[in-house]
Amino acid sequence: MAWFNVTGRDRGTGKEVSQLIEANTAEEAAARANFDVDDVQPTQPPVQRPQVSPVHPPPIQPPPPATPVYPQPMMPPPMPPQAPHYMPQQQVVNVYAQQTNGLGTFAFIMALLGLFTCPLFTVIGFFSGLIALGKEPRGLAIAAVILTIIEFVIYLLIIIFFGAAILASASSA
Numbered sequence: 001m002a003w004f005n006v007t008g009r010d011r012g013t014g015k016e017v018s019q020l021i022e023a024n025t026a027e028e029a030a031a032r033a034n035f036d037v038d039d040v041q042p043t044q045p046p047v048q049r050p051q052v053s054p055v056h057p058p059p060i061q062p063p064p065p066a067t068p069v070y071p072q073p074m075m076p077p078p079m080p081p082q083a084p085h086y087m088p089q090q091q092v093v094n095v096y097a098q099q100t101n102g103l104g105t106f107a108f109i110m111a112l113l114g115l116f117t118c119p120l121f122t123v124i125g126f127f128s129g130l131i132a133l134g135k136e137p138r139g140l141a142i143a144a145v146i147l148t149i150i151e152f153v154i155y156l157l158i159i160i161f162f163g164a165a166i167l168a169s170a171s172s173a
Helices: 026-032 102-116 119-132 139-172
Strands: 002-009 016-023 036-043
Touching (some): 026 036, 102 119, 102 139, 119 139
Antiparallel strands (some): 002 016
């Protein structure tokens, strides 16, 4: 038997293929090839290599280097254990400053004073409340404007009532 190098093209992919086949003749080698044969050439038998086991032995590791022995320095005697030293925990308190509307507060105070004392405070509270509506927070400014409007209505009713009483007493006399 002889060895033949058979070359050709794979039937499925069309890629060039080369294969070593042992046969008695070149025709027999071409018949054994499972692809379209282009050329058959006699060749030397392949070199027999020893088979390698699929399981690889673990790599050989060099021994660890010998550690030199040094004389130990004189160590002071160990200290007695001490009580643990704890740091006090730090508490974080987020303080948010509430936004205030000083002019709104002023307007509300003027509206209250106008209710119990003089209508001049009502006028001051009304106009300062209108200005304070443009700033945040608006709560006291709104309360001041509403309170002064109510006061204006009360003062108007008082004027109408007393005006009618004065006119009635003047016409009867």
